[in-house]
Amino acid sequence: MSVIKKVNDYVENIIESSVVELFSDRFARYSKYIIQERALPDARDGLKPVQRRILYAMQQLGMFHNKPYKKSARIAGEVMGKYHPHGDSSIYEAMVRLSQDFKMRALLIDMHGNNGSIDGDSAAAMRYTEARLSKAAEALLADIEKRTVPFVPNFDDEELEPTVLPAKFPNLLVNGATGISAGYATKIPPHNFTEVVDATIAYLDNDQITFKEITKYIKGPDFPTGGIVQGKEGILQALETGAGKVMIRAxxxxxxxxxxxxxxxxxxxxxxxxxxxxxxxxxxxxxxxxxxxxxxxxxxxxxxxxxxxxxxxxxxxxxxxxxxxxxxxxLQVSYNYNMVAILNHRPVLVGVLPILKAYVDHQKDVITNRSNYELEKAQKRQHIVDGLIKMVSILDGVIKAIRDSQNKQNAKESIMELFGFTDMQAEAIVTLQLYRLSNTDILALEQESDSLGDKIKELDHILSSEHALRRVIKRELIDISKVLGDPRRTQIEEEIETIKIDEKDLISDEKVMIGITKDGYVKRASSRSYQATLSAGLKQDDVLIFEKEVNTLDTLLLFTNLGNYIFLPVYKIDEQKWKDLGVYINNITPIAHDERLIDVLLVNSFKDNDYVLLATKQGMMKQSKLSDFEVTRYYKPMKCMKLSGYDELVSIDYGQKDDIISISKNGYVLRYKTDDLPLYGLQAGGVKGMNIGSQDELVSSLYVRDRDDFIMLTSRGHVIKDIVEELPVYSRNRRGILVIEHLKSNPHECVDAARLSKAQQKENVEVLIVTKNYALKTTVSELKYSGNKFGKKMYDDAELGNGYMIKIEDALEDVDLPKKEKKVINKPKDTIKVVDLLKEEEIMTKDHKKIHLNRFDLFDDNDE
Structure with missing residues (x-):
């Protein structure tokens, strides 16, 4: 408080004000200044204050288009010292922009030297470049000396500067403008000189002209860099309201x-x-x-x-x-119109008609002021000429009166008193040179008097007639258009073309190797890398469950146990070396911590009119259209089957055939017609396909033909081959028949199954057998066996672990081969009809007990 008290003792006038009021007042004044005096162009001459001051200063220096260039530093200094109280760099930057033919449609400054480039190179320093006014700038400045526009004192009251230029053409539309101020911004594109002038003339002819009629003249923006502008609707909206959007294309x-x-x-x-x-x-x-x-x-x-x-x-x-x-x-960018200009000292968002009106009203003032100036000047001159003509008729008396006078003032008074001359006439007479007194000069004076009379009449007519005033503006616009007008550079197109590009169209068609492991690692390698690598890079105890040469335009569907699938285009997989581990699936698409891959489906085209068979551990099954699996956004796993409780998706198959067989872990197989299984969408849960016992679970469901075989892989490393044709056809939701005999200890449990067609056998295709930590590659011919009801042992389960998966490569031509004719053998009447018997899952014994039928009840033990 003591400090404040001391301050108060020395300060006579203290104004108390809150910070809010201070900031509000100061910022309001600052905003008003930068809006009106810095960033936004005037609607009348299309110039910002710095641009106007540069052009006026150059005109005052006499730097016209036909005069020698002068240093840019001199111009910047002149502008800064007399008119623009800001740094020279801002002045020079404004000068440079006015001289760049890739920014301005009608150049206002002709600069000599490096004035920047379309590559973004800055101009040379102002001490190196030279400049002068262009013809367009001279048109903006024309008649400024004839009191056509108001002048105001500069920042130090030592000079006068114009508040606006006469502007012989609508510069705001021709050159456009960009700027940012407080709360306002402007973005006006340049337009074609001839089109703008034609539109202005049309407005002069009819100030009630409609917007639709104006658009017959102004087609749209005309950029100095050319290009193609798309979007007629956006152009029309912008020309009408001041705001709109178009696309500019190279x-x-x-x-x-x-x-x-x-x-x-x-x-x-x-x-x-x-x-x-x-x-x-x-x-x-x-x-x-x-x-x-x-x-x-x-x-x-x-x-x-x-x-x-x-x-x-x-x-x-x-x-x-x-x-x-x-x-x-x-090469294609959007351009958003924001046609804000200073109109009547206020920033206004305006369309083309208000701009033309502001310009025409300004030209009326300019021509009126010029006409008044010229009329006053002509009247003064005519008055003087009339006095000179009168003087010639009394020349001797005038000469005598002047000779008798003591000085100039006395001479003026004498001839005014003796001959009735006015002060202005007397001043002209006494300052007249002697050679003007020749006889021929009187003829020139009389001609000049007549000419001045005609000019005065014309000027009086312009000042008294609105029509004559408009005609003058129109004539001058036509004249300037002939000098500065040029053809349109930018092409206008009606509609904005929507570019839709299928990413696949950008991918080169080539063959690559894809490897997918049991633990979820995905790798893509070139064929060269694959051939040069002896073994694939794998994590410990991990094995490949998918290894195939595919096309970059193909798509992989990776199915998981939680009823999801991952849509993975091949071209989206980053290319690596075959010896690398690959990318973990969670880094491609996030999956749950307990989610794992169960199978991979390679799709060449989703336009194939085919179906996918899906089956769960608890026997729920459905068919879905392959086309339903195609998606455009695949940033996360997609649902392919709704699961209930602790159920899991365990099997998928592709390529619909007449029959479906389902195999359970305990060795039961159910065959039924494909038509019995409904077609559902991907969000549905399906129906009961196989009746699974309490201690059992489904392991595989396959599309099959009646002449196919099927191979079952057991947990102990055996493969058991069976025949589809020998399976009875049931309805779905049945248990089926037992095809793998139960053992009390160390039983053979089925872990997976695969269809084996005649074509696959004929071509002896490759077979992949996967255990928990090992992958065994063999061929179909190696699966043959005889005399063992538990099939052929393919590997030692004690060393390589339990069975996990069996995959048989597709045949090149997977068609149903014709059946071979069988020899008919006459059987005894008491021979059991196996097929008829197997049509029933349960039979009644003689003592009226129901037993579940399996294939092994039909054979003696010594036939195993």
Whole structure:
């Protein structure tokens, strides 16, 4: 408090104010300043204050388009010292932009030297470059000396500067504007000079013109860099309201290098896109292999114009590559109109009609002010000329009166008193040079008087007639359009083309090796890496359950025990070496901690009108369309079957056939017609396909033909071969018949099964037998056995672990081979009819007891 008291003793006037009020007041004033005096253009001349001050200062220095260049540093210094109280760098940057032919549609400054480039290179320092006004800038400044626009004192009250330029053309629409201020921003594209002038003339002819009629003249933006603008609707909306969106697309041609190789050539790029960054972005796509078909990117731009050459690989689809580049790079960008300008000292979002009205109203003021100035000047001159003509008729008396005078003032008073001249006429007479007194000069004076009379009449007519005033504006617009107008550079297209690219179209068609392990590791390797590697890289105790050469355009469906599947396009798998472990599935798609892979399905096309068979451990089954498995977003596992309780998905099969067989762990097999199993969607849980006992579980369900065999893998490493045709056909939801005899100790439990067709046997295809920690590769011929009801022992389960999976490779031509005719053997009447007997799962004995039938009840023990 003592410090405050001491301060109060020395301060006479203390103004108390809250911080909120102070900040609010100061920021409001600051915002008003940067809105009106810095960042936003005036609707009348289309210039920001710094641009206006630069042009006016150059005009005052006499730096016209036909005069020598002067140093940019001198101009910046002149502007900074007299008109613009800011740093020279901001002034020079504004100068540079006004001189860049890739930013301005009508250049306002003609700069000599390095003024930057479309590659984003900055201009040379102002001490190196030189500049002068362009013809367009002179048109903006024309008649400024004729009191056409208001002037105000500069920042130190030592100079006067214009608040707006006369502007002989609508610069705001021709050159556009960009800027950001407090709470406001502006983004107005440049337009074609001739079109804007034609629209202005149409407005002059009819100030009640409709927006629809104006759009007949202004087609849309016309960028200095050319390009293609798409979206007529967005253009119309922007021209009407001031806000709208269009797409700007580079102009490209496809040139043929050879019969099978093309080159994309870019000759025009979107407005305000950095060419060097664009070329780099395209090359990065090539380096990162996001677009494999790009061979090389070259910037071939020179004095002849812009040119970016993109060489494609042989056989590449050039149009597809171009569309991809449009979608992935700045070869196509959006442009959002935000036509904010200062109108009546306020920032306003305006369409084209209010801008034209503001410009025409401004031109009326300019022409009116100029006409008043010229009228006053003409009237003064005519008054003087009339006095000179009068003087010639009394020349001798005038000369005598002047000679008799003591000085100039006395001479003026004498001739005014003697001959009735006005002060202005007398001043002209006494300052007249003697050679003007010749006889021929009187003729010139009389001609000048007549000319001045005509001019005064014309100016009076302009000032008194609105129609005449509009005619003058129109004539001057036509004249300036002939000098500065040029053809349109930007092409306008009606609709915005929606680019839809199937990612598969970008993938080169090639063969690769895919390996998927039991523990969920996925790897993709080139055929060369596969052939050069003796053994695949695997984690300890892990084995491959899928190892196949596939196409990069194929898709893998990885099914899990929790009723999910993972949609995995081959091209999405990162390429590695075959000796690498691969990528864990959880790093590709997150799965639950207790989720594991059970099978893999390779799909070439989802357009195949085929079905997938799904079965759970508790015997729930269904068929689903293969096409239902195709998805576009695959960032997580997809549901393929609804499970209940502790049930798990254990089996999938593909390729619908007439029959289905289901095999349980305890060796029961049920065969029924495929038509009995309903078709469900992926979210459904299915129906009971096989009746599973309390101590049993389903291990596999297969599509089969009646002439097929099927192979069962047991937990003890045996393979048991059986015949589909010998299985009775039941309805679904039955237990089936027993095909693997039960043993009290160390029983053979079925762990998996596979269909074996005649074609597979004929081609002797490869067989993969997987244990808990080992994979055994063999062929179909090695599965043959005789005389053992428990099949053939394929490996020592004590060393390699329990059985896990059996897979038989598909035949090249998997067709049902014709049946061979069997010899008919006459059997005794008391021979048991096996097939008829097996039609019943349970039979009644003589003592009226029900027993469950199995195949082994039909044979004696010595026939095992």
């Amino acid at each position: 102009k490209a041609d496809i040139e043929e290098i050879s019969k099978s190789q093309d080159c994309i050539v870019i000759t025009e790029i979107p407005y305000e896109v950095n060419k060097a960054d664009l070329v780099k972005a395209i090359d990065v796509l090539r380096i990162d292999k996001k677009i494999d078909d790009i061979l090389e990117v070259r910037d071939e731009s020179d004095q002849q114009g812009l040119r970016i050459a993109i060489d494609l690989k042989k056989g590449a689809d050039a149009q597809l590559m171009l569309n991809l580049l449009y979608k992935s790079t700045d």
